[in-house]
Amino acid sequence: MVINRKSYPIVDDIVNGRLKSVRFMSIDDDFSGSLNRIVFDEVFSRYSKNFSKELFVVSKSYLEAMYLAEDKIHDLISTDMQGESFKIDLQGCYIVKGILYACDLQFVSSSEFSGAIYIFLPNGVPYAYMIRPITNIWISHNADIAASDIQGSFDYMLGLINILLYIKMFQLYAKSDIKIVKPKETLKRIEEGYLKNESAVPVTYLDSKWFTTIVRSEGFRVRGHFRLQPRKIEGEWVKRIIWIEDFMKAGYTSKAKVQDQQ
Known part of the structure; x- marks a missing residue:
């Protein structure tokens, strides 16, 4: 696995604070050619500072371990996240199964949050985004979603966000095996074979050797x-x-x- 301008061009855009190399799929021309595209770019720039806070790569086995603990994480969310003083921030980028999620979300419960999330395919093509509390959602026509109404789109995005929230909770409450891969460094002997970081930012690799x-x-x-x-x-x-x-x-x-x- 290589993190560079070719494989994940959006990483450079996040570091630079503006979308420069983004190309939408032709199936989404109705969005990319509309005024909503201007909002898409402006909101991205506004949140890019927190998007760039940290870049995580979540290994397959780490994700599997998180799913094994899913019921316990749910118990934590059902209890601890109901307190009035509870707050959790989800900031940075997560690469999960090749998809990059750029997040700046503040949670007060599992379904109550504010901020922004952008989702990009490995080649930097936009897949979806959402901002709150004034809800604005866009999902690519290429997405595997049947619902076209706002509530259906929100539920779809909430499902993706909850996966990231569970990963974050697993990081906080379980002792994880974390490796930092600095720019120009290569991490070897991992599940993906190796992780070569050719980007300008450190990469945090979440492994499951603990489990x-x-x-x-x-x-x-x-x-x-x-x-x-x-x-x-x-x-x-x-x-x-x-x-x-x-x-x-x-x-x-x-x-x-x-x-x-x-």
């Missing part, structure tokens, strides 16, 4: 699960998502990296 030993051991009949564990940190009780492992059929325990660090 991989367990999650990928079905052939040995190892089964694990995530659990919400109260812990006392600096005198205050907080919740953390931890990985609980089961026993091998042979009668020994195979520890994931996270267990050795506790």
